[in-house]
Amino acid sequence: MDGLSNLSIILFYIFLISILIFSVLMRDILKNIKKMKDDIERVRKSIPVLKQAFWLAKQENERNYERYRKLMKRYEALVDSILQFRPTIGVEKFMGGILKLGVKLIAEADAGSVILREGDSARFVSVEGMNEEIIKDLKLELDWFKKPKHDVEVYENILGHDEKSTMPIEVEELMKKAAGRWIYRTMGGRLQVADDTVGYIFLDTMEDREFSEESKKIMKFLVRLSNAYLTLKTLLEKESILQRDIVLSMVKMLEMRDPYTKGHSERVARYSARIANLLGLSGDEIDRIYWAGILHDVGKLGVPDAVLNKPGKLEPEEFEMIKMHSIYGEKAVMKSKYLKDLAPAIRHHHERWDGNGYPDGLKGEEIPLFSRILAISDAFDAMTSARIYRDPMDPSDAFGEIQVQAGKQFDPYIVGKLSLSTFLMEADVFI
Ligand SMILES: [Fe+2]
Ligand SMILES: [Fe+2]
Structure with a gap:
């Protein structure tokens, strides 16, 4: 009987302990379930907020994309325009x-x-x-x-x-x-x-x-x-003014050595620019031939004084020395970055249409166009300027001589475009 009652007591305690453990476990489980429920509720409540945040982010993205697209278009237009800009334009x-x-x-x-x-x-x-x-x-x-x-x-x-x-x-x-x-x-x-x-x-x-x-x-x-x-x-302007000042002082030096050619380079330059204008050359080309005219005889600086200023008739070897001035002039301008494109015009300004000129005996259109123009201006000014041994020729007679020489000394097409007034105009609107 005692044994049975002891067993009952043990079983009772086991039962009690089990109940206790179970209730503790249940409490935790219930607590967790409650927490989960709360979490679910919180998430459920936050869905519309999230939905709205997502929608706002999407809108912002679209706006940014639109802004970016417009910006890109503006910069594309900017780059396109910049590519068309050149420092040489006015x-x-x-x-x-x-x-x-x-x-x-x-x-x-x-x-x-x-x-x-x-x-x-x-x-x-x-x-x-x-x-x-x-x-x-x-x-x-x-x-x-x-x-x-x-x-x-x-x-x-x-x-x-x-x-x-x-x-x-x-x-x-x-x-x-x-x-x-x-x-x-x-x-x-x-x-x-x-x-x-x-x-x-x-x-x-x-x-x-x-x-x-x-x-x-x-x-x-x-x-x-x-x-x-x-x-x-x-x-660029400062540099080109400096360049022009140097060129002009070189020409002035030449005129100091050879007083009979005073003003010759300037007049040849002006006549040549007028002829270029009559031929329809561009403003840039007119500007270039003007400077070729200014420089055409600069090589005379390399010819000895005694030969350059000899009053009487020149010996053949002396004439050969004078003839070298077109080559010296070419070499001088070749040294300048800004003037070297004028070198061929200067080298060939004494060539003749018929091939009997110097230094290379070029013929017809082999002679650079600028040189063909310079040759006419040079001859007109030489004829109409006074020399120690002769009076200046009348401009109309000089122009008549130019016409006679068309096809022989000068390009007949260019001469055909000229009139006496080409050499008499007072003002130059295009220089
Ligand atoms: Fe010359
Ligand atoms: Fe000359």
């Missing part, structure tokens, strides 16, 4: 191109203008979206304009007169008339060569719009491109 054309591009690419801009210094004053070299006729001849001063502190600056109501304005009121009125509408904002860029301010570029908005950061960046880029171009142009 300042007005270049700056006009930059301004057009600015108005096209900067969406806020309705109008624009470029002002450049010219000597002591300044003027509008290009205008977009304004009445050009009213302002194109205005004499301006750069100081009248608000100088941008940085590369680019935005002004409110640029034509609003205040105590700081130095622009004469009548100029301001004309500019307002040219704009035709109220100018709300202006984005200004300073054009400069080194530290020197040479002008301004302005883009105007005629409605109450702000210029975006992207537009400011594009403007900065256009200003920098313009400044690079203007600097290059100034350097």
Whole structure:
């Protein structure tokens, strides 16, 4: 009996412990289930928020893509236009191109203008979206304009007169008339060569719009491109002025040694440019033949004084020495990067159409066109200039002689295009 009751007690305790363990386990399980339920509920509640966040992100992406696409299009247009720019094109054309591009690419801009210094004053070299006729001849001063502190600056109501304005009121009125509408904002860029301010570029908005950061960046880029171009142009001009000064002093040296040819090079240059104009050559070619004329006898610097200035008849060997001047001239200009393309014109300026000239005895169209032109100008000036041993020939007689020599000494086609007035014109509009 005792054994049975002991077993019952043991079983009872086992049961009790089991119940205890079970209830502890159940409590944990229930707790976990509750947690899971809460988690599910939280996730369920956050689904619409996530859905909305996803939708917003998608929208933002689409907007970014659209912005990026527009930006790409703008930069493509920018690159396309830049590729068409050459430093050799004129300042007005270049700056006009930059301004057009600015108005096209900067969406806020309705109008624009470029002002450049010219000597002591300044003027509008290009205008977009304004009445050009009213302002194109205005004499301006750069100081009248608000100088941008940085590369680019935005002004409110640029034509609003205040105590700081130095622009004469009548100029301001004309500019307002040219704009035709109220100018709300202006984005200004300073054009400069080194530290020197040479002008301004302005883009105007005629409605109450702000210029975006992207537009400011594009403007900065256009200003920098313009400044690079203007600097290059100034350097090229300085170099070519220096080059021309050197050439002219060489020619002056020659004229000092050979006083009877005083002014000869200049006249040959002018006649040759007129002939080139009559033949329809380009402005660039007219400019080049002018300089070939200036230089055609520069090789005489290499001929001894005694021979060059001999008053009487020349001995055959002396004449051979004189003839060398066309080769010396060719060699001299070959040394200059800017003048070497004139070398053939100089070498052959004493060739004759019939092949009896020097130094190479070239015939007809074998002779460079520039040399055929120079030969006519040279002969006309030699005939009409005084020499120690003879009086100058009358211009009409000299021109008659040129005509007689057509097909012998000179290219008959060119002579056929000329008249006496070719050599008598006072003013040269194309030089
Ligand atoms: Fe000559
Ligand atoms: Fe000459």
